[in-house]
Amino acid sequence: MRSLMTGLKQLYGANPLHLLSLLGGFALVGYVISILGLNQLWDSRVWWHSIVVWFVGAIVVHDLVLFPLYAIADRSLGAGWRAITGRLPAAAPRVPPINYIRVPVLGSGLLFLMFFPGIIEQGKRTYHGATGLTQSPFLDRWLLISAALFGLSAVAYAVRSLLVGHRQNDDAPAS
């Protein structure tokens, strides 16, 4: 019995419970799609109005567009910072600015990612029909919130730099 289990584990790559959970899951998803109706997944008139396109597209856009973009942006930020401090170590600020840039960029980017329909006025007609209003304030509001995030970060950076400066000056005689 034991050797049978080991054999199965080697053959399949995991224990039988793993196989049963996954097969059960696939069967259930098959049922979900069957109840929805396979034909509902695809829109033969406008291909990109298909549910399946948006479902798979969600993975592709996140994994192959959004993630590489923000990872490259962040790595460039780090590389740029290292290049500057490497060449001019004396001119390097006492407090590394990297997180004071990252945080407001992330905040502003997250808000755009989540609320871009209002910001770029997409879905104008349905928005107006639903609410009786226009989307005109959203771009300005997003810009103002972003300005506030960058401004707060700048203030925090200035305060931190001053504090670190004082501490270093206090420490100077002792070191």
Add this chain to the structure above:
Amino acid sequence: MTPTPPETDDDSRPPEVQRGPGDGRQPPDYGFPSGLWKAIEKYKPPGIPSDKAWRSPLRGPWLTSVFGFLLLVSLPLVILTGLLDYIAYGPQFHQAIPGNVGFLHLPFFNWPTRPAWLFQFTEGLHVVLGLVLVPVVLAKLWSVMPKLFAWPPIRSVANLLERLSLIMIVGGIVFEIVTGLLNIQYDYIFGFNFYTAHYFGAWVFIVGFVVHVSLKFPTMVRSLRTRSLRTELRTPLARTRPEAPDPDGLAASSPSPPTISRRGALAVVGGGSLMIAVLSVGQTVGGAARNAALLLPRGRSYGSGPNDFQINRTAASAKIDPAATGASWRLTLLGGPTQVLLTRPMLLAMEQHSADLPIACVEGWSTTQNWSGVRLRDLAHLAGVSAPLSAYVVSLEGPGIFSQARLQSNQVVDPDSLLALKVNGVDLSLDHGYPARIIVPALPGVHNTKWVRSIDFET
């Protein structure tokens, strides 16, 4: 406290200690058919990052498990409130969308009218919590990215099936977030029916979620024990060390020096969630908080008059002919021995009742106002129906899914269920349903039919 010895000790173990697959840093053995998996390994396409390309010193099973734990305790609330809202739409009357869901629903029950804020609460929680979790979902996905690009992609059939199952959970969660976000902003660029897609997408996600949790729960518990959250919250950048290498390859094999502490990264994610909470909760709770919902449709002010509150579908978009709402308008009551026709002055001459009730929408926003008009049970009595089992309300607007709604018995006889004629002491505006609209405690907003033409009390 580490229950398992550090992975680096593996190599110093006596050779007779058998290594199970997936135990330690070494890649696990290949399952059947190993020739195929090894062949795939040789054809690494360009653009797939190597193991050494992953340099974050924070990635690792502990951090992934922290995000996983947060989602494990919070997502069931989003799922449950979403499924409850399907019940609130009245599936027993075939007016919940999508219509045919097989076994994919909670047990049907009559949606209660008390507490009056029930739907405001369930739908508000569904939407606000869903929004608040977006940063956590993004962080969780970031933390497991090395696995997506790991090469070889498949080492066994188990591996293949597990990767396929991730399509359900990753596709499911991102699909639900995207469709939900577009819907609450009235952007229907996707072209398909929102309710259908969001409902079935949710079930695909639920299946993926349950499978993933059942496979990964032991790993999560084990990983959470490798570090103490309390210690991490006290560890500054200078003392931040990478996590130990793990069999799943989440921790970088050659990490860069950290630029942010682990607690700092958690604070960034938590701060993002907090910011989203502040910017969205006002849509649901109203009051002064509404002004903070700066980027959402229902944070806007309409003015300070009695009718200046959030409109759901203007009269113009419902194609209401203003002439049909004038003096010639009649309310038709059906279901009794004879049809009863009432003018607006006749309705105003009846006993008036007022109640503070929320309009709460499936998009998560709500607004509580003081409504007054005639009790629905009084109208049933007038029609000659003493114990209605349901009431079918039809609007003046043309054919459409929300131009009519059926109310349950408890929703007809509740003392606060009204055919409202006034709001905040003045006549309803045309956009709010003049000459008369339904307002029922805890009923989804769109079923509070506006511009009512007839009510059929069914027995």
